[in-house]
Amino acid sequence: xxxxxxxxxxxxxxxxxxxxxxxxxxxxxxxxxxxxxxxxxxxxxxxxxxxxxxxxxxxxxxxxxxxxxxxxxxxxxxxxxxxxxxxxxxxxxxxxxxxxxxxxxxxxxxxxxxxxxxxxxxxxxxxxxxxxxxxxxxxxxxxxxxxxxxxxxxxxxxxxxxxxxxxxxxxxxxxxxxxxxxxxxxxxxxxxxxxxxxxxxxxxxxxxxxxxxxxxxxxxxxxxxxxxxxxxxxxxxxxxxxxxxxxxxxxxxxxxxxxxxxxxxxxxxxxxxxxxxxxxxxxxxxxxxxxxxxxxxxxxxxxxxxxxxxxxxxxxxxxxxxxx
Numbered sequence: 001x002x003x004x005x006x007x008x009x010x011x012x013x014x015x016x017x018x019x020x021x022x023x024x025x026x027x028x029x030x031x032x033x034x035x036x037x038x039x040x041x042x043x044x045x046x047x048x049x050x051x052x053x054x055x056x057x058x059x060x061x062x063x064x065x066x067x068x069x070x071x072x073x074x075x076x077x078x079x080x081x082x083x084x085x086x087x088x089x090x091x092x093x094x095x096x097x098x099x100x101x102x103x104x105x106x107x108x109x110x111x112x113x114x115x116x117x118x119x120x121x122x123x124x125x126x127x128x129x130x131x132x133x134x135x136x137x138x139x140x141x142x143x144x145x146x147x148x149x150x151x152x153x154x155x156x157x158x159x160x161x162x163x164x165x166x167x168x169x170x171x172x173x174x175x176x177x178x179x180x181x182x183x184x185x186x187x188x189x190x191x192x193x194x195x196x197x198x199x200x201x202x203x204x205x206x207x208x209x210x211x212x213x214x215x216x217x218x219x220x221x222x223x224x225x226x227x228x229x230x231x232x233x234x235x236x237x238x239x240x241x242x243x244x245x246x247x248x249x250x251x252x253x254x255x256x257x258x259x260x261x262x263x264x265x266x267x268x269x270x271x272x273x274x275x276x277x278x279x280x281x282x283x284x285x286x287x288x289x290x291x292x293x294x295x296x297x298x299x300x301x302x303x304x305x306x307x308x309x310x311x312x313x314x315x316x317x318x319x320x321x322x323x324x
Contacts, residue, residue, distance in 0.1 A: 028088055028265050032063040035255075036081055036092040038074030044208055044289055045074075048123060048253055049093040051285040052276060059272040073163065074098045075108060082115040086260035088269065091119070096252045097164060100308040104316040105162045106323040112309060113302070117261040120273040121296035121304060123286050124252035126226030127168035128210050128236070129156075130219045131202040132195055140223050140242045143202065144178045151179030157200040159188035162321055164251035165204035167312055168225045170319040171249050172204075172239070195219055207232050207290030225249035231287035253291060254301055270298050 035053060039045045053064035069077040078098040084090040099112045110116070131137045136146065147154045158165035161184045173180060183200055185191035188209055195203040196218045207230050213219045221236045227248045229238055239247035255273060276282055277295030286293045296304065
């Protein structure tokens with residue numbers, strides 16, 4: 001009898017913990033969910049999270065509050081989310097740079113794998129190589145051949161050192177042998193302005209901001225760096241199609257929380273993301289920003305972080321990239 005009582009006393013705390021955890025999961029969410037964005041309003045991250053949040057609000061039954069924490073190319077918000085309570089009420093709609101690139105360029109205050117709970121990849125976007133219409137470049141092979149022939153003459157612009165477009169440019173140089181000088185700008189807007197004005201001959205750029213300029217004939221799109229053609233530019237071939245087999249330079253967005261989120265909460269959030277990823281209207285809205293929708297599971301997203309971090313670590317090292 002005493003043994004049974006003793007065993008019951010030992011099991012009671014465990015039973016209470018399981019019951020409490022189950023009750024928490026069933027109640028989640030019971031208040032608004034805050035989602036950080038690592039950039040100022042009006043950018044590509046904002047363009048993606050706004051339609052996504054509206055769908056998630058319906059699926060989760062709670063308001064989604066977007067909070068902007070710009071700084072250090074998304075790194076400020078990444079460090080902040082790593083320190084927040086693991087309760088499912090503070091999440092981050094992040095771009096891949098702070099996880100797959102930034103740690104190779106400078107010291108960061110988080111571990112790319114152990115500091116976070118991945119909830120799912122949402123969409124991915126390659127860069128576009130666009131040239132001014134006055135240049136002699138009609139295709140990708142022209143860029144490679146002419147830059148090799150006159151290595152001190154040609155340059156390419158990007159939105160800044162260490163960003164996805166800089167990585168695309170250096171990756172392109174490493175696999176093609178193109179000889180191009182990198183011209184970093186303080187953002188994609190000034191870079192696009194100079195390309196349209198002819199101050200820089202070519203640009204590795206986000207797809208969204210290039211739509212109007214390409215349609216207006218102000219710049220010429222030569223190719224995109226993703227493995228698949230972009231929904232925003234279905235007529236523009238990929239670098240892979242143009243002869244650089246396997247070329248894949250893709251920045252992406254996902255949803256992440258602090259390390260240690262309860263599994264029931266992870267399941268709830270990731271299931272909502274998966275269902276959101278089947279919403280045709282949402283897919284069209286995100287694709288229109290130049291970021292092609294592809295919702296992945298938490299496990300697939302973790303694997304993507306590992307693969308991309310290794311890949312971009314080598315590119316950063318080979319190109320000797322340094323923080324600005």
